[in-house]
Amino acid sequence: MKLQHNLGGLEGLDPINTEVQVFVEPWEQRIFGIHTAMMALSNQLGSSPPQYAIEEVPTTFESFWTWGHLRMGAENMHPFEYFRLRYYEKWLGGISGFFVSEGYITQEELDTRTAEFLASSELAAAPLPQGGEPAIDEQVVKYLREGDSPMRALSAPPKFALGDQVKIKEVNSGEHSRLPGNLKGKIATVIKVYDNAFAYFFPTTDGIGEPMPVYSLAFQAETLWEATTTEPNMIYYNDIFEAYIEAA
Amino acid sequence: MPSNYPGFQYDADRETFSAAKVKALESLLIEKGVITGNTVDTVLGYFETEMGPFNGAKLVARAWVDPDFKARLIADCNAACDELDFPAGMSGAEGEHMRIVENTPAVHNVIVCTLCSCYPWPTLGLPPYWFKDPTFRARVVREPRVVLAEFGVELDESVEVRVWDSSAQIRWWVLPMRPAGTEGMSEEALAALLTPEAMMGVATVQV
Known part of the structure; x- marks a missing residue:
């Protein structure tokens, strides 16, 4: 498990940076716009509920790119790099690396053009x-308006019911997880x-992917943190996939 | 043994380099037909004019003046969005399944995404930096009152704090309390009081 899978409750950090700007x-x-366009042009959208005619969109982008891929890249970073880099710096590294590794551009092209912009303020x-x-661009806007809902029909009834006590499984987070690590065993x-x-x-x-209930x-x-380090009169809620849950 | 980790070092021209690199990337993607010369501006324009916190503000203002609407908004946020005159897309990207939780004199809600930055795009637009910051994400789940105080929100001990973490596909936001002294204000004037911070639970609404 990486540190970035396990942020919840980390002690010894700084006061909050209350910066309200988005950028x-x-x-x-x-880079935000590029990532959003990649999601909107991603090849799996042909089988998404809005039934995008994605194969007819005249882009040269042919890859599968989702939030899951962006997150997986961030989760696979060196944990200290994850903290060193600002939010969109992580995106820039991951997305430009993806375009190189998939052969859309070469590292040399990217480096050469970057150097040209750095050398000439006029070009920049x-x-x-x-x-x-x-x-x-029509497909990009269509994706923004119609989304990519992951909701599907149940294939089996939910294993747990309202009011049940449950335990979070001790799964290995692997390279990508939607389970906050500090909840394991709780x-x-x-x-x-x-x-x-x-x-x-x-x-x-770690077990998600196929449609399953979410709770x-x-x-x-006090079940998550040592009592002197947390606060009274609070409840922490989380939406958790069934694959991460067992009977308590 | 000293650590092998070289430390958090930044190049002096950190921002200049990132700006040049992203421009190099975008220009190459346009030339190679991945995106067009308008794609990125189209995305940014969508969040400036169609999907942003101005939508959430209208929903909250309506809920403040219409208790029946408030009940419907809390029961099914996406369905309630269809009652107002919004652009198409209120159940679009990052808003397919939204839920809103209500602040009251007895309960204060705050939203976090400890694993990344999940945020309800149609009602609130794009997430502010504080929401994406690992320090906020790490701290608010364990010591929400201390964190809220750093944002300027002081809660009485009697108030129950509920922290909602977005690890699956539900996108959460907060219906803040209507402040005193706003009796008789129009919905439009009420909407103008709202901020993204109030609608994520790290601020109260000020007149």
């Missing part, structure tokens, strides 16, 4: 190339069984 540097907007301030197929109460089942973008080694669980703080 603290203008360049961050660009020049407009981006224009043009392209408008149908690409006891919680089911406060809601969500309707239907929820898939994940791809199968993970809203309530954890008492």
